[in-house]
Amino acid sequence: MISLSDAKEKWAGSISALTIGATAEGGGTRTSTVTVGGENSLPFMHYEGQTPHRPVIAMEVWDRQPDEWADPLMAALGDAVLSPADWARRCVEEWGADMILLKLMGTHPDLGGRTPDEAAGTVRDVLGAVGVPLIIWGSENDEKDNEVMPRCAQAAAGERCLMGIATEGNYKTLVAACQADGHCLINQSPIDINIAKQVNILVSEMGFPLDRVVMYETTGALGYGMEYVYSIQERSRVAALGGDKMMSLPIICMVGQEAWRVKEAKASAEEQPTWGNAQTRGVLWELATASALLQAGSDILVVRHPATAQALKRVISSLVA
């Protein structure tokens, strides 16, 4: 009887590991840190590689009350949305978030135009409210972010936060801020693997260490571009495992932001009576998107709904077991 040759892949490369958050030992005030990355084969192929650090869940907190979020989501969050510090606290203590992503939408010129100092104040409030590591995400208005993010980086100096986003057209200010205050960086690309690599090269050319960088290749919800994103993330992983150091970075996905925009998540039972339970539809949409992207190779999943966070935790546990 002929013996079959092993089907296991032998990869030359691996994803670099990155630690977010700093405890007192490291010069910060976090009570826990989060380490992501380190995989040396495609997701969850336990028979051929290791997942030394399981994918983690961050919950999204805004510095202003969201005014267009779906009803079921607002109902689940309740009063939390009135105070970023309370919101963050509940995410960690009640809903099990591994990290908080503070999105400074309130600083956007069209959404209130909060000042850099006000934003820095919110950063300090959230750092004071929770012990988990913090992701700080700007309003994505380049001009404003270039004023706000350096101030927030200073306010959080020593905490080794993850700060976003650096894009091909606007990266120097954020890179300098992260360099100066010891933070990690999120590089964004618009569902384009070539631009993803390019941004990594540009940032690296500034002398910023790649092992402090996470990639955000943009996220598409189920039914709204998820497969395209999936294929890009998967190609990035394959390149990394093949030895491409410029692609060997952990990946973050903005699942909640994308899933809760879609009509399948937002439509009421009256608007769409055949679409099933309006309370769970959005959660399922968010969970399905997250679960699929885990298979493509995702290290940080950012979700909005408490039930998604809890269910996703179980999904991840079953995949890494």
Add this chain to the structure above:
Amino acid sequence: MFVIGERINGQFTDIGDAIAAKDPKPVQDMALRQLAAGSVALDINVGTRVPKEARGDVMEWLVKSVREVTDAPLAIDSPSLDTMRRGVALAARGGKTVINSTTAQEDKLGGFMALAKEFSAGIICLAIDENGVASTADAKTELGMRALAAAMEADVPIEDVYLDPIILPLNCDQKAPEIAMQTISQFRLLSDPAPHVVVGLSNVGQGSRERSLINRTFLAMAIASGLDASIHDPLDEELMNVVFTAELLMNKSIYSDSYLTASRPGR
């Protein structure tokens, strides 16, 4: 691409002088410069200025000097099995080695394959036998098959086998480059996984006025035919640019606008 830098060769004045003066620094500098330019491995060749009886010692000296600064794979370049053994044994202590090279003559193949097995070394096999350089694609391919069979018999894994179709200078034989390209493609069909295919690139432009242009054009064409390894001068920037660009065109790596910057490990 598995680029083997060819500059550590006693034929070159700087290395030849360093060997004569027993000065390791020029050798070590050249090793690091080649790696920074994108070489994956380094060829180590004593050259013919050194008298025959001293070549074993000089090989060991070169290997020792280079191993002091890098654990990159070293290709030990010598026609003598004895010098080869001494170089490989020493180089293998600090990293991977490649035997450069053996012909397909039955009496040589066995000995060199055994050496490869003993030190888990890669081995370059030339399309040359007792009749000389095989001249047609079919004849070259047959010698490639012979080399593969010898590897299998000696339990040398296919990932360690590098077949060389032998490329002659363009100004000697203009039919040769196309034959080499056909051979490269055929070599890659000999097994699954395929053996590696390598050429000593500098040969094709040797003696020609436009040798750099000829070399890098042939390299692009050879890569398209399936070449995945090459012995050449990595300090030739235009040549290395062709390597990186050809790999993109073959979808072997991901494109980005600044791909040339990212391709060079050193600055």
